Amino acid sequence: xxxxxxxxxxxxxxxxxxxxxxxxxxxxxxxxxxxxxxxxxxxxxxxxxxxxxxxxxxxxxxxxxxxxxxxxxxxxxxxxxxxxxxxxxxxxxxxxxxxxxxxxxxxxxxxxxxxxxxxxxxxxxxxxxxxxxxxxxxxxxxxxxxxxxxxxxxxxxxxxxxxxxxxxxxxxxxxxxxxxxxxxxxxxxxxxxxxxxxxxxxx
Amino acid sequence: xxxxxxxxxxxxxxxxxxxxxxxxxxxxxxxxxxxxxxxxxxxxxxxxxxxxxxxxxxxxxxxxxxxxxxxxxxxxxxxxxxxxxxxxxxxxxxxxxxxxxxxxxxxxxxxxxxxxxxxxxxxxxxxxxxxxxxxxxxxxxxxxxxxxxxxxxxxxxxxxxxxxxxxxxxxxxxxxxxxxxxxxxxxxxxxxxxxxxxxxxxx
Numbered sequence: 001x002x003x004x005x006x007x008x009x010x011x012x013x014x015x016x017x018x019x020x021x022x023x024x025x026x027x028x029x030x031x032x033x034x035x036x037x038x039x040x041x042x043x044x045x046x047x048x049x050x051x052x053x054x055x056x057x058x059x060x061x062x063x064x065x066x067x068x069x070x071x072x073x074x075x076x077x078x079x080x081x082x083x084x085x086x087x088x089x090x091x092x093x094x095x096x097x098x099x100x101x102x103x104x105x106x107x108x109x110x111x112x113x114x115x116x117x118x119x120x121x122x123x124x125x126x127x128x129x130x131x132x133x134x135x136x137x138x139x140x141x142x143x144x145x146x147x148x149x150x151x152x153x154x155x156x157x158x159x160x161x162x163x164x165x166x167x168x169x170x171x172x173x174x175x176x177x178x179x180x181x182x183x184x185x186x187x188x189x190x191x192x193x194x195x196x197x198x199x200x201x202x203x
Numbered sequence: 204x205x206x207x208x209x210x211x212x213x214x215x216x217x218x219x220x221x222x223x224x225x226x227x228x229x230x231x232x233x234x235x236x237x238x239x240x241x242x243x244x245x246x247x248x249x250x251x252x253x254x255x256x257x258x259x260x261x262x263x264x265x266x267x268x269x270x271x272x273x274x275x276x277x278x279x280x281x282x283x284x285x286x287x288x289x290x291x292x293x294x295x296x297x298x299x300x301x302x303x304x305x306x307x308x309x310x311x312x313x314x315x316x317x318x319x320x321x322x323x324x325x326x327x328x329x330x331x332x333x334x335x336x337x338x339x340x341x342x343x344x345x346x347x348x349x350x351x352x353x354x355x356x357x358x359x360x361x362x363x364x365x366x367x368x369x370x371x372x373x374x375x376x377x378x379x380x381x382x383x384x385x386x387x388x389x390x391x392x393x394x395x396x397x398x399x400x401x402x403x404x405x406x
Contacts (some may be wrong), residue, residue, distance in 0.1 A: 048301065048347055063290065068298035075290030087278035088264065094271035099252065130333040144251055 001026055003069075004043055006033045006052035010109065010169045011066040013203070015053050017165045018070045020200035022077050026055075036121070069095070070162055082162045089157075096156040096163035103141035105170040107134040112177035135179050142185050149187035153194075160195070166196045204229055206247055208271075210235045210254035210267040212314065214371045216406070218256050220368045221273040223403035225280050229258075239324070239386050270300070273365055285365045292360075299359040299366035306344035308373040310337040315380035352390035356397075362381050363398070371398045 006012035016048035041177030287296030316326040317334030340372035
């Protein structure tokens with residue numbers, strides 16, 4: 001088994017953080033996304049969508065999509081549960097994972113890809129107006145999340161989950177996207193400090 | 204238990220199609236999205252993000268996000284399996300569900316919301332250039348999917364899954380978004396005809 005990894009890019013980091021929380025080690029194949037290596041044959045032959053990460057099993061089976069790769073490991077190594085427990089717990093984690101992915105992670109990514117000069121060859125056409133439109137959407141979601149985090153430790157409840165991983169990566173991605181967590185979102189800032197201090201955040 | 208439903212909108216239809224495939228009946232609370240009723244108190248008090256569908260359990264617990272609601276029912280009623288079987292099967296379904304959601308469903312939704320005049324009050328700001336940019340992305344993914352469907356019956360393998368539901372709803376959503384499946388995508392057209400003829404497609 002090997003994981004084609006994209007270094008500092010957000011989706012590869014989601015999987016590495018997930019594996020660290022599980023205590024799993026998977027051999028990494030580094031891919032230099034800055035040099036657009038993910039568009040070259042080793043990646044494109046495995047994932048025609050030319051995105052990372054890509055997991056290759058020993059029999060050659062390919063799994064792409066960060067959350068799908070995480071779910072594969074969740075099924076094989078259920079503890080600690082990072083996708084929730086029981087029907088309701090799993091649904092709540094999935095709800096929050098999606099809420100954070102669509103309303104924060106996705107908005108931050110759009111702001112970065114459509115505004116940052118370094119993304120000109122990545123996002124074609126780059127539409128700065130669309131990038132700017134995503135910034136207030138991200139802020140609005142952070143205010144909603146802040147109210148939710150007043151009553152609990154983690155995004156999806158009292159246990160750390162994949163929704164926290166998506167949130168961690170999204171918040172760190174805000175820096176290059178030039179979006180700041182509003183100072184009054186003290187619950188978000190407390191939660192971010194806590195999940196950032198876990199060893200998995202450095203994976 | 205009751206499901207706040209949004210009629211013809213794509214996400215509510217995903218859940219209704221899923222329930223029909225499971226043979227489950229859940230009492231529906233109709234919400235007129237054309238009249239923006241999803242922004243009013245009955246929905247906004249249950250889902251501050253003001254989106255449908257919303258599932259309310261008998262104890263008042265709320266589950267939002269179409270795929271999270273579907274997963275709740277999958278856990279309670281595992282047959283027929285619509286999220287895959289086993290670690291690898293579940294990962295492959297999740298991979299395809301996400302590929303279809305991000306590269307087709309999401310692109311079609313962006314084209315519709317950012318171009319259609321009726322969406323002016325929904326998508327603020329409406330950015331037609333971004334809507335147009337999504338049309339070739341959807342077409343490009345359909346060509347990729349067409350090559351995949353040459354070798355199997357359904358999107359994620361030999362069994363119908365939630366990835367097919369997301370695909371069905373996305374293709375039907377292409378009509379108001381004014382995107383057409385390329386005529387040469389004969390495998391996509393064959394697959395679409397088959398899944399459209401299932402009783403669940405009318406749910």
